[in-house]
Amino acid sequence: MRLLLAAFGLLAMAGPPAMAQALAVEEVAPGVFVHQGVHEEFTAANEGAIANLAFVVGQDAVAVIDSGGSLRQGRRLREAVEAHTGLPVRWVIATHAHPDHLFGHAAFAGDGVRFAGHQRLPREVASKGPLYLDNMTRLLGAASAGTELVAPDVTVPVGAPLEIDLGGRVLRLQAWPTAHTAADLTALDLESGTLFAGDLLFMERLPVVDGSLTGWLDVMAELAALPAERVVPGHGPAQAAWPEALAPQRAYLKALRDSVREAIEQGMPLGRAAEEIPLPAGQSWLLGDENHPRNVIASYTELEWE
Amino acid sequence: MLPRRRLITAAPVLVAAMAGLAGAARAADPWPDIKEALFGHRPIADGGAVIALDAPERALDAAVVPMTIRALLPQTEARWIKTVHLVIDENPAPLAAVFHLSPASGSATIETRVRVNSYTHVHAVAETSDGRLHGVSRFVKAAGGCSAPALKDADEAMARLGRMKLRTHTPFTPGEAMTAQLLISHPNYTGLQIDQLSRNWIPPDYVRSILVRYGEREILKVEADISLSEDPSITFSFVPEAEGRLSVAVEDSSERHFEEAWPIGPGS
């Protein structure tokens, strides 16, 4: 299947943008569509399509929440939007600065389109984006052609949610203190009770700590109180029950925190901690072998300042 | 000092050009030139009996690669390790740090964390008190450590700039060697990180020297460069003959000074 998709991808690159093969999406609630990313690292074959992407259709306009890992994937998401509604995309929301979530942004650029994100997203894109772009070009090759950095023009400060109206349908954008990254933002569709958590929630695939481990645990406690019925995680199934879906990630992050704190207490040096602290017993995660030791390093260099 | 300067960042742009080169395979082995710049034509013996260098074969995070230079002989007045040069051959500024040790440090073992920019040999060269040089090396697979925007949260990093933390790993026993880890909060900007919106290089701003004293006695002096990871961490030994104070003075490339001291005694 992936080979087939890759072949379509090549055709799409040769032809005009409108030829792009629409991404597969499922409607998890009326007017709420989700494309489920694959649990893989970035490869040319998956075109960077590893994160969950979504769009919400109001009476007047559409909001896209995360746009994918490449311009090509953004175009395919736009095809999917156009296959389900004739309404225009007016909002493109980035849940954070990681390349699998906002490298499709340029596919939606045009008059009347606003790009929204965390107040700190412009800085994140500025300081880390070029490196992400280099990496993606190296990993995806031709599949990353045309991908460019798009900084948000509407930013949301922590503590001051922004409500955007799609016509009879309001999305509440909320910015969070440093957690998965320094610029995490969630979107809550008040009509369907669907929370778009971005990478504040990983399911099935091992969470990646790129902000603050303790900050993330704190933010999760606040997230759990949000009035949602279902969540669309940044990675994992297209939807899951809220807030039960938080449990496995909470268990992992707590175990990570406790084991790293213990290693620091015992004077175990960073290198040994990264090699020796195992994935928590009884938890099963995809792509844990490489990412867990990296999480140990990130957590260690954070927690040693406590 | 002159040879050292030749290996160190002159201007960010120049360094950036070198970083570009570092990505592509640089054909020639840079070590002979580095060696000559640092040590002239002095012979460097196989140092396997004097020091060992512990480094991961493949770095998990190129911006934070732990390295330990393990001393295989004790520091005694008769013979001790005077200095250790840590060189990351393929880095834009290859000389990561020079550690100046004292016969009173108990052990010359040093542990730190460095950035590694591409697949590279890493050399540690120890000079013993008899003036001889002893070298060991390891090959490390890592990429992008110097240009990586490693700061997870720039606001927080700047808020605690210059803060220090000392962690002792062994109990205090007068006359016995103690191991301590010194952490210095500093972004250690390499000058290789670019701000894409302003199109400006973030200028280098890094910890340049660290002086550790126990009472009046100098334990360790570190001349450091941009290859040390952000929030530099140095683990070292010292021998407290009695209760006292361990003090640290840090200077960075922007001429900032930071000082801190900790009591050492039965409670530490």
Ligand SMILES: [Zn+2]
């Ligand atoms: Zn992410």
